[in-house]
Amino acid sequence: MTGNTGAEVIGIDLRQSISVQERTALNRAFVEHGVLVVRDQDLAPTQVLGAAELFGTVFHQHNTRFAIPECPEVHYISNQDRYPDGTRYIPGEGWHTDHSNDTRPPKATLLHAVTLPDVGGDTQYANMAAAYSALPAGMRERIAGLMAIHVYQSSHSDRQLMRLSEANRERVPNAVLHPIVRTHPENGRKSIYINPIRIEGIVGFDHREALPLLEELLHHATQEAFQYRHERRSGDLVIWDNRCLLHKANGDYDMGQARYLYRLMLQGDVPT
Structure with a gap:
């Protein structure tokens, strides 16, 4: 879809049986391109679960508030939810990678578009491996070995974020440490691994030093040259690699129109 991110998959129906060869090809393309856009799908929640399992094992999300009752492994994303104070909740705003506060953050997130606004609501992706490769040598040396x-x-x-229930809080770690430079376990590429929504600090740094460094890395990594902006179509099933991408949803659409998608994540490794 761009020079460094994204591939379109056409001519496949994920409601049907997928051969071993097709599954292998999909997984190879996923690791190579970071984002796969599978067009023209019409999947119920259980079928979304089946499609996701072509790529790995389900990661149980930290906040169960948005689980779909008939298939709780699958959650929903909607612009119709609100915070307790009545303010509209727009899921996915701001650059981030999903659930990096877990000891084994999810390797992938999958969204299936069900209802979309007429215009807007795109998802942007930033390729953190490409961004790392483009860092000056001095910055690569500076961040080597740092833990966030x-x-x-x-x-x-x-x-x-939406507050966690008591039951959810009990199973979510209070804090975890992950390297700022992460090596992809399947292709060996190094990436910048940061998350503005989740990172509280850098080990050994005070905030006066850590926050400007994180801001500098974010500014570098989210340049347009490293981005793919997905203009979502109804029926799109999109899966992306949280190990080497940041993403954000855009709330630039008519909030009187519904935006509703199914969401699921896959288990990952301990970042190294």
């Missing part, structure tokens, strides 16, 4: 502190909700983030 990831929490459920960073006190430095402008975006507020």
